[in-house]
Amino acid sequence: MSRLPFPAALLFTVASFSVSFNASAAEISQGAMLSNSCAACHGTDGKSPGAIPKLHGKSAEFIENALMEFRSGERDSTVMQRHATGYSDEEITLIADYFAGLN
Amino acid sequence: MMNHINRRQFIQLVGGGSVLASSIGLVACSKQSTTSGRVVIIGGGFGGATCAKYLQRFDPDLDITLVEPKQNFVTCPFSNLVLGGLREMDSISHSYEAHSKRGIKVLHTSAREIDPTGKKVQLADGTTLEYDRLVVSPGIDFRWEDIENMSPGDAEKLPHAWNGGPQTVTLRRQLTAMPDGGTVIIAPPANPFRCPPGPYERASMIASYLKQNKPKSKVLILDAKTKFSKQPLFMQGWEALYGDMIEWVSGDAGGRITGVDIAGRALYNELGEEHAGSVVNLIPPQKAGKIAHAADLVDDTGWCPVNQRTFESSRHPDIHVIGDASLAGAMPKSGFAANNHGKVCAAAIVSALHNTTMPEPSYVNTCYSLVGPDYGISVAAVYRYSDEEGIYAVKEAGGVSPGDVGPDFREQEARYTRGWYASITSDTWG
Numbered sequence: 069m070s071r072l073p074f075p076a077a078l079l080f081t082v083a084s085f086s087v088s089f090n091a092s093a094a095e096i097s098q099g100a101m102l103s104n105s106c107a108a109c110h111g112t113d114g115k116s117p118g119a120i121p122k123l124h125g126k127s128a129e130f131i132e133n134a135l136m137e138f139r140s141g142e143r144d145s146t147v148m149q150r151h152a153t154g155y156s157d158e159e160i161t162l163i164a165d166y167f168a169g170l171n
Numbered sequence: 172m173m174n175h176i177n178r179r180q181f182i183q184l185v186g187g188g189s190v191l192a193s194s195i196g197l198v199a200c201s202k203q204s205t206t207s208g209r210v211v212i213i214g215g216g217f218g219g220a221t222c223a224k225y226l227q228r229f230d231p232d233l234d235i236t237l238v239e240p241k242q243n244f245v246t247c248p249f250s251n252l253v254l255g256g257l258r259e260m261d262s263i264s265h266s267y268e269a270h271s272k273r274g275i276k277v278l279h280t281s282a283r284e285i286d287p288t289g290k291k292v293q294l295a296d297g298t299t300l301e302y303d304r305l306v307v308s309p310g311i312d313f314r315w316e317d318i319e320n321m322s323p324g325d326a327e328k329l330p331h332a333w334n335g336g337p338q339t340v341t342l343r344r345q346l347t348a349m350p351d352g353g354t355v356i357i358a359p360p361a362n363p364f365r366c367p368p369g370p371y372e373r374a375s376m377i378a379s380y381l382k383q384n385k386p387k388s389k390v391l392i393l394d395a396k397t398k399f400s401k402q403p404l405f406m407q408g409w410e411a412l413y414g415d416m417i418e419w420v421s422g423d424a425g426g427r428i429t430g431v432d433i434a435g436r437a438l439y440n441e442l443g444e445e446h447a448g449s450v451v452n453l454i455p456p457q458k459a460g461k462i463a464h465a466a467d468l469v470d471d472t473g474w475c476p477v478n479q480r481t482f483e484s485s486r487h488p489d490i491h492v493i494g495d496a497s498l499a500g501a502m503p504k505s506g507f508a509a510n511n512h513g514k515v516c517a518a519a520i521v522s523a524l525h526n527t528t529m530p531e532p533s534y535v536n537t538c539y540s541l542v543g544p545d546y547g548i549s550v551a552a553v554y555r556y557s558d559e560e561g562i563y564a565v566k567e568a569g570g571v572s573p574g575d576v577g578p579d580f581r582e583q584e585a586r587y588t589r590g591w592y593a594s595i596t597s598d599t600w601g
């Protein structure tokens with residue numbers, strides 16, 4: 069990298085263009101990756117427009133609990149057990165935090 | 172301000188992180204300095220429309236262009252409900268207004284040619300688009316050559332209705348016009364093809380219509396395969412709802428169709444046996460959409476090999492192929508899968524353009540099918556990626572709906588089938 073020329077003035081010009089640069093766009097979290105696959109059923113950001121329950125607005129604790137219970141079979145479901153069994157404890161926490169973080 | 176920008180971000184800013192030296196030259200004169208890269212997407216179906224939306228969500232500074240000839244996309248999912256009289260065409264049509272509102276450029280024309288070295292796409296209207304990354308999600312094309320005497324021009328007589336749109340209407344019209352006591356023939360192709368449970372949901376929805384309106388009629392499925400998706404559940408449901416109205420003929424019992432007699436509205440098998448029907452729905456064998464062939468993105472299977480972690484083509488760098496056209500390991504060719512590819516691919520592209528680490532991909536699919544208006548079944552899976560296996564299904568997860576449940580469970584899944592349609596179409600086009 070240090071081989072490349074970086075005229076300071078140029079750097080400055082670029083910096084002033086960068087007002088629209090969104091630092092958060094640079095890194096996509098594991099939680100987002102896991103949670104985006106729920107959206108086909110639960111709606112984008114969990115805002116389901118139809119019969120499948122919304123996830124948006126629910127607490128991390130609620131989502132985490134529900135997923136754990138679907139996974140163990142303690143909570144009845146038509147399809148959620150078949151999905152929840154695909155995720156580890158850590159992944160469930162990441163997912164629950166991601167959805168709760170959208171509130 | 173300077174302090175908040177490290178060198179890596181600087182690189183992302185000017186050149187999408189690709190070729191630094193040439194990017195610096197662009198700073199003064201190119202609008203690249205305000206975008207983090209140019210992404211062109213060919214095809215606004217389940218794969219392409221989702222990818223465009225999620226690219227924009229991951230990185231609002233991207234310059235995104237979606238190329239799709241249709242003003243309104245008519246989904247294949249729920250087109251079987253239109254055939255059964257449960258839905259109108261309007262309710263399965265989706266516009267690109269939400270994409271435009273997000274700042275995605277939507278061009279209603281088609282891509283004619285891709286130049287993978289110059290990184291350009293030529294459009295049918297004469298425009299040329301340059302890209303840093305290209306996403307190709309063109310869906311399917313048909314292997315007409317595999318069926319004797321069949322050609323695309325026969326669609327009015329023998330609509331396949333395997334792309335949502337006008338042929339769905341033609342097929343519906345034929346069903347409403349047929350006499351009571353007639354036979355509807357459905358002939359599904361061998362694997363792999365778009366939507367493995369689709370032909371059997373179609374048989375179900377047609378039987379639902381016939382039972383109410385033309386109860387002396389029959390549905391005959393002449394299958395190239397010897398088994399099919401969710402077979403025990405479909406057969407259980409058919410018996411419960413339609414008695415013996417639906418008959419399925421396996422590929423090894425004369426079901427495999429090799430040719431058509433268009434004038435006689437008949438299909439014949441390898442033994443030369445003919446089956447004529449009042450309505451004949453031959454679903455031809457399939458391959459990746461035309462542009463994928465034209466752009467040398469296919470291998471000798473007729474589908475597009477990709478790195479299944481990023482969906483980048485194995486044949487041309489910086490071009491990603493998603494949806495039905497791609498070879499996506501254990502995932503079936505479904506709208507759900509294409510929607511999922513769109514998100515994983517968007518994450519891969521944004522991570523590459525920003526030189527950041529892509530999160531480990533996670534993929535999901537569920538195919539809901541309606542056996543009757545209030546009778547739903549499903550097959551689900553969660554997938555992960557490994558270098559050895561590509562996309563593989565997580566063993567502990569997934570599976571089909573249970574066999575030993577009562578009508579309440581089926582009714583609930585029918586409700587969720589409709590809920591799924593509302594969610595996935597808003598996730599894709601909303």
Ligand SMILES: Cc1cc2nc3c(=O)[nH]c(=O)nc-3n(C[C@H](O)[C@H](O)[C@H](O)COP(=O)(O)OP(=O)(O)OC[C@H]3O[C@@H](n4cnc5c(N)ncnc54)[C@H](O)[C@@H]3O)c2cc1C
Binds near residue numbers: 215249282309332540
């Ligand atoms: C009867 C039926 C029922 C189905 N039911 C379900 C279901 O219940 N659930 C499910 O998950 N899946 C279902 N599917 C499958 C689903 O429709 C497909 O898997 C899905 O459409 C694949 O998405 P795609 O993006 O690959 O292709 P498509 O959605 O077909 O999109 C491709 C788009 O690319 C455009 N295009 C093609 N070439 C060009 C070009 N050169 N330039 C610009 N644009 C181009 C086309 O106009 C089209 O809009 C069903 C399919 C059928 C036939």
